[in-house]
Amino acid sequence: MLRTQQLKTKTTILLVALCAALSGAAHAQTMAHTATFQDSRTTLALDRFAKTLAENLVQSSDYTSVQYALIDVDTILVSGQVGENVKPLNHDTVYGIGSVSKIFAAASVMKLAETNALNLDTPIYRYLPDFTMADPRYKRITARMLLNHSAGLRGDDYVNDALISGDNSTDGYDNFLTILSTQELNADPGAYSVYCNSCFTLSEKLVERVSGKSFTQYITDTFLRPLRMTHSSTPENTSATADYAYFKPEDPSSYWPWIHYNVIASGGINSTAEDMASFARVFMQNGAGILSEDSLAQMQAAEYRRGLWPAEADDSGNYGLGWDSVKLYPFNDLRIQALAKGGDITSHHASLVVLPQQNMAAVVLSTGGSSSLNQQLATKLLLQALATKGIATTSLVEKSFPVLAGVIMPQQLASYAGEYAHSDGRLTITISQAGELNVDVPDADMQSFQYAGNQGFVSPDRSTRIEFVDAANGRTYLWVRRYGTHPLLGQEATSEFQAQKLQPNPLNASTKAAWAARNGVRYYPVKLVYNSERFLTGLPPEEVQVTKDFEGYWGAKRIRDAKSAVSEVQIPGQAGRETQLATFETRGRKEYLHLNDDVLISQQSITALTLDTQHVEIAADGLATWFGLTPATAGYEPQITVPDKGAYAIYDGEANTLHYSVVDGATPITLPEQGALVFAGLPGSTFQIRMVKR
Known part of the structure; x- marks a missing residue:
């Protein structure tokens, strides 16, 4: 089956904070579906408003399902779900919340700071002595810089952070500090805030080291259990009996499998809209009491202003500690502070918007769609709820930019x-x-x-x-x-x-010749484990593209010499995230490309699949083996015996996934005239192949 590639949306919005345990009686009131306002005409109208909006959104966009909740003080006024799923949707259906998980990490750090277990402005290497980098500036990184995205890290997590459910390996996370030890910083710590997943994976390590608990255990003890978030989990304690929300792309006839994100603090927590609404009480003025008023105030402050940032303007991205927005539009026009955090992983998207002074919050989770649209839906629900409480929202008008008449450009x-x-x-x-x-x-x-x-x-x-x-x-x-x-x-x-x-970057003759020889060459990833999400979503190769009219660059990467190039942009917010250091290495007759922690092989080092190919063995280094597909094997059906903890995937000429054995099993597939076939597994794993003409 053809699967269109689903790209990770680079949106943002962070969150975080919590407060002391809810009493059993208060929690029962919060979660009861027969709450006081449930029978009121106003609440019923609000419920119809929310359901109609969600239904129209699902029908008009690429959503599979939407789940939402709106909480006022300690009562969930609105809760519902629309769309499709493997099992019928209900308020207990679990979604991946992606980067909304970052709020748990920030709240955890703040809680540890309250107990004097750490200080926000003390360099973290003092708490994590095995944290080192190939850049002496790393000793200036503090916990505050992790939470406001200003640590200066390149920003990407390890390669195998998203795995098809089943074999939930944590090798990448376990070796994360080793990965960082080989990297340099992209900027001075504290210079500016740029969205950074690695900051929060590093904060996860910090929480574990300081608390003496796993991150899963720490957030369970500190937040999930006191707030009775009984349908929230991580890949480490996921319930086998939980009902999950699954994503269904337009082209395939079946749903995608569940995917575990083992960078838990960065994006791996699973939850429901009602659980997250309960979590939102932490940030309210009359909240749950888990975090102190001082901690909440620090998290809600304008951290983005500590470094380089555009002038103040209407915006949905202005970082606090954990939060991606502490001054969310259009609430700023009502002089209401709104906090927001969004999350986007391949098939799940989430948004949490909290109005701390109004003691209100809205949560929207989805399969398909995007966190930005979810945030707009949450915003719409909150504005409607404010209006029903007598808070004037009619002053809000749609805005545009003026054009002065008769002006001449300087x-x-x-x-x-x-x-x-x-x-x-x-x-x-x-x-x-x-x-x-x-x-x-x-x-x-x-x-x-x-x-x-x-x-x-x-x-x-x-x-x-x-x-x-x-x-x-x-x-x-x-x-x-x-x-x-x-x-x-x-x-x-x-x-x-x-x-x-960009500034001009003229190259000497030998460097220019080396890059001219690579121009147009594609490189395919080989470091992926056999159940990596990336095999499912399509694997567009990296292609070297150097331009003649402005030499010295490969895309945004400045060419340093014949074998390396590096992203040197320093842009706050979203546009400067996940910069790359590219280096080329030759092993025997094969050329490899290293992009930070990723490893890719040149298409010129890949052999074509032939009818005589009968077996493939994964080498001792564990790197995946790629074959090119040509007309010589087109129309043949490969019958492949797959070893334990092994997989193969077939792609067309546009890098779309045609077949992935972890998901599709032995379903017959006919090879196309162009494309690629990849085998992945443990070192020494052997695949037996028989080609059958169809």
């Missing part, structure tokens, strides 16, 4: 034209004397903006404004503000540095 703005990059790639900015700015992104339609006065350029629909910022660090940034309007959910706002201007 000609010095033309100097900002050039090549820009974010950690994912490049874009080209051109600016005409008449004030037209064009943004050219590879494989996308060109976007045009017109000078609108006050040093800014605005899109034709006035939803987006671009300005240039020369920052104190000597770098030039593309500052993009946007009001995005969803027909069902209303408006959201973003404000971020989206790219950094």
Whole structure:
């Protein structure tokens, strides 16, 4: 079956904090489906409002299911679910909450700080003596920097962090400190906040070392059990009898399997909307008492302002400690503080929005969709609930950017034209004397903006404004503000540095020749364990692409020499996350590419599958074995004997997954004319192959 690739959405929103145990009576009131307001006309109307919105969202988007809850003080006013699932959906159906898990890590660190077990501003190597890096600046990293994303780490977790349920190996997490020991920092600790998964995996290590408990046990004892979050778990204590929400892509006829994320603090917790609504009480003014008022105040403060950041504007991303937003739009226009954290893993998405002073929160979990849409749904529910309580929300109006009449662009703005990059790639900015700015992104339609006065350029629909910022660090940034309007959910706002201007990087002749020889060459991942999620979602290879008109770069990576390139962008927020160091290595006649912890093999080092290929043995290094598919084997059905803890996967020429044995078993599959076949397993594992003509 054909599975379209599901990319991890790089959205954000962090969370966190908790408070002392709920009493049994208070909890019973919180979770009761026959709560006091349940019979009121107002609450019934709010319930219908929520259900209608969720149903329309599922019908109009790529959602499989949605589960939601809205809590007021200690009473869940609204709770429901819509969509499809393997088993009928109910309020106990469990979802992966992805990066909303980070709030548990932040709350855990804050709790340990309250007991003086650690100090937020003491370098963490003093608590984690086996934490070292190939960069002496690591000794300046503090717990605060982990929680506000400013530690300066490159930001990606280890390679095998997401596994098909069954064999839940934790080897990658266990060796995480070893992985960090070989890495350098991308920036000075504390210089700016940029979304960082590794910061929270490192905070998980910190919690375990300081508390003397596993992270799972610590959050169970401190939060899950006191708050009676009976349907919340991690990959380490998942219930075999739990009802899970499964994702169903458009093309396949079946649901995807459940996937464990073994970076628990970064994205591995599972929960329900009602459990997370109970957790949200921690952040309310009249909360559960697990964390002190001082801890909550610190977590809700504007941590993003400690380092480089755009000027204040309407936004959905402005970091606190754990929270991705401590000043969420449009609540800021109502002078109401709103905290938000979102999470996106391959098939699950989550959003938590809390109004601490109003003692309210909304949770939206889903299979399919996105955390940003979930956040908009949560926002819509909270605004409606505020209105029913007599809090005026009618002052909120949809916004756009003004365009001043008759303005002429200052000609010095033309100097900002050039090549820009974010950690994912490049874009080209051109600016005409008449004030037209064009943004050219590879494989996308060109976007045009017109000078609108006050040093800014605005899109034709006035939803987006671009300005240039020369920052104190000597770098030039593309500052993009946007009001995005969803027909069902209303408006959201973003404000971020989206790219950094690149400087020329001329190469010497030998370096230029080495990269010219690699230009257009693809590299395939070989470090994946046999049940890696990535085999399921499609494996687009890394392709070296160096441009002639602006030499010295591979995408956003600056070429350093004949065998290495590195991302050097330093962009706060989302656009500068997960930077890469690329190095090339030759083993015998095979060339390998190292991207941080990942290892990939050159397509020129891969042999073509033939009709004579009868067995494949995984080498002692455990790296996966790849074969190219050609017309010579097209139309044949491979009948493969798979060893224990082994798997194979087949891809078409566009890198879409056609067959993955962990999921599809021995279901017959006919080989395409182009594509690839990969075998993965333990060292020494042997696959027997017989080719049958169909």
